[in-house]
Amino acid sequence: MRIQVIIGQLLRIGVFTSIGIAFLGGIIYLTRHGHEVVDYATFKGIPDYVKPSNIFTSVFELRGRAIIQVGIMLLIATPVVRLIFSAIGFAAEKDYRYAAITVLVLGIILFSMLTGKAG
Template sequence: MTKEKEKLLEIELKIGKILRAGVFISSAVIIIGLAMFVFTGYSGYSGTTYPRGLSEIVRGLLEFKPFAWLMTGLFLLILTPVLRVLASIFAFAKEGDRMYVIITMMVLAVLVLAIFLGHTGA
């Protein structure tokens, strides 16, 4: 195996580890939130209210509100592919492949824009 192929394989293995870790961590947080909800029967919020912003979610985490834990797990799950794109940018930069760095940065920009627009409800 050539040196370049070894580098590519190493990079792909690292990216795979990032994806597995992201899914594992987000799943664990979701399971914690779900268990808290099942055992208490209470979401931590009254009626149809729920945390809408990052500060409210963090406050809910610190107060051990089940719904905040569930939302954090989902946020981490959504963040996992974004981390994969970031890792790919660094991998392509390390390889010296400028075209793929630019393309991957455009993909990252679209992801960030979609997350922002989804958050604002636009």
Template sequence: MIVIVGGILYLFHNGNDIPEDHIFRGEPADLRQVPGILNDTLALRGRGIIQLGILLLILTPVARVAFSVFAFWQQRDQFYIIVTLIVLLILVHGLLTTG
């Protein structure tokens, strides 16, 4: 839903622009980091809102694994705590490294 709202807002402001498909432009620097995404979202810029929606979609499974660690900790299941922590470390490492 967040991505749809961002897309509508983006099209409202940039819908009449002619795309330049022959020139590749990556994402602006402010949309490659969380603080920039949050700043663009608070400024109600469509691209920032779209990026926030995608970031939330990426963070959803990470949060689920983190909550699983807590659930296994409550059950005192050490094997699954270790396995889930390894999975969480792999997910976080994948998100934080660039390459």
């Protein structure tokens, strides 16, 4: 029963933290770029500071879009961490069937995220 409370708090904290981070990034982005006129006629590609390899250095440079992206990444990671805690909880309760199903779902999600294949 204790693990369910921890999982509930984990989800709540993860969602509210990701919303706060994305909101902060949005404020930073709008204060710096809110006055710019967007040109949808030309595609400029993905900026270097938003790519996963550069995202955390861009956060320390206080780039708004990078901070928003970290908030979104945290929002995506929250249910994955929930699955990890659920698998641990099921294993601790010796409910190996549900632990195996949870690990299978976790494996499918991680495979899809890392390879870009959805099925």
